[in-house]
Amino acid sequence: MRRSTNDPKRRLRQHNGEIALGAKKTESKRPWEMILFVYGFTNHTAALQFEWSWQNPSKTRRLHLTSDDEFRENDDRLSTSLRAISKMLRDKFWSRWPLHLHIMVPLKLITLQKRINASTILDVTNLPKKIRITHGKVEEFSDYHKGSIRKCVRNEYSKYLNHTKMKLFCDLCLENINLDDHKNYLNCLNMECNMSSHLTCLAKKFTKSEALEMATLQNPYDELDEEILPIGGKCSSCQIILSWGDLIQAMMIREKYVQNDLVINENFSL
Numbered sequence: 001m002r003r004s005t006n007d008p009k010r011r012l013r014q015h016n017g018e019i020a021l022g023a024k025k026t027e028s029k030r031p032w033e034m035i036l037f038v039y040g041f042t043n044h045t046a047a048l049q050f051e052w053s054w055q056n057p058s059k060t061r062r063l064h065l066t067s068d069d070e071f072r073e074n075d076d077r078l079s080t081s082l083r084a085i086s087k088m089l090r091d092k093f094w095s096r097w098p099l100h101l102h103i104m105v106p107l108k109l110i111t112l113q114k115r116i117n118a119s120t121i122l123d124v125t126n127l128p129k130k131i132r133i134t135h136g137k138v139e140e141f142s143d144y145h146k147g148s149i150r151k152c153v154r155n156e157y158s159k160y161l162n163h164t165k166m167k168l169f170c171d172l173c174l175e176n177i178n179l180d181d182h183k184n185y186l187n188c189l190n191m192e193c194n195m196s197s198h199l200t201c202l203a204k205k206f207t208k209s210e211a212l213e214m215a216t217l218q219n220p221y222d223e224l225d226e227e228i229l230p231i232g233g234k235c236s237s238c239q240i241i242l243s244w245g246d247l248i249q250a251m252m253i254r255e256k257y258v259q260n261d262l263v264i265n266e267n268f269s270l
């Protein structure tokens with residue numbers, strides 16, 4: 001079963017078997033055991049799109065299937081799901097999101113029909129490096145997740161406090177940034193770096209540098225429409241590689257926690 005959810009743990013408690021990728025433990029329909037889930041979509045629409053593609057791999061043009069029989073209807077459902085997610089996580093479109101794959105049951109221990117190990121279908125060592133992969137119980141994911149959100153809140157909040165002391169300017173167009181219009185600007189993810197810029201200015205810069213890079217590597221007209229959204233690029237100040245998905249996620253976190261004063265009493269609603 002593949003479903004989107006905001007809180008895997010709660011979802012597992014409430015509707016055992018309805019989240020992420022599960023497998024039947026017994027011959028009866030329940031209980032299901034959760035095998036893995038994907039996390040990190042910064043909006044619900046993207047999560048739903050991902051979910052739809054995962055549930056309908058044979059209808060998903062995005063998976064660039066070369067033959068129609070790659071995802072047959074009567075395939076073992078678990079193996080189809082694993083093959084689909086394996087392709088999806090490598091896809092350029094999905095790689096724009098700061099995705100996190102959490103595996104709860106070791107893939108090595110799952111044997112599919114014809115005695116194939118699940119780990120040979122979803123080879124996590126071959127996934128793009130930017131995808132975070134963690135293993136363990138759902139509680140371990142929660143701890144990791146809370147830790148990374150706290151780190152992000154700290155960075156965004158301390159920068160916000162510094163910015164309130166003086167006027168903030170965009171590193172790229174040099175125009176003023178309205179601090180309280182959170183969706184209008186981004187901060188570098190490096191704590192030590194002071195680069196801030198308008199969202200649109202950085203998007204333009206990243207798309208331009210990506211387009212240039214693409215043009216030198218391959219036909220510049222290939223999949224041009226997909227290049228409208230940036231994937232990421234280098235910070236103009238500290239030169240670290242910034243993924244667009246991570247920047248947007250940090251912006252959303254800033255909006256949620258700073259705007260609603262959730263940081264002040266340290267009572268993060270996590």
Ligand SMILES: [Zn+2]
Pocket residue numbers: 170171172173174175197198201
């Ligand atoms: Zn600007």
Ligand SMILES: [Zn+2]
Pocket residue numbers: 188189190193194195235236237238239240
């Ligand atoms: Zn920087």
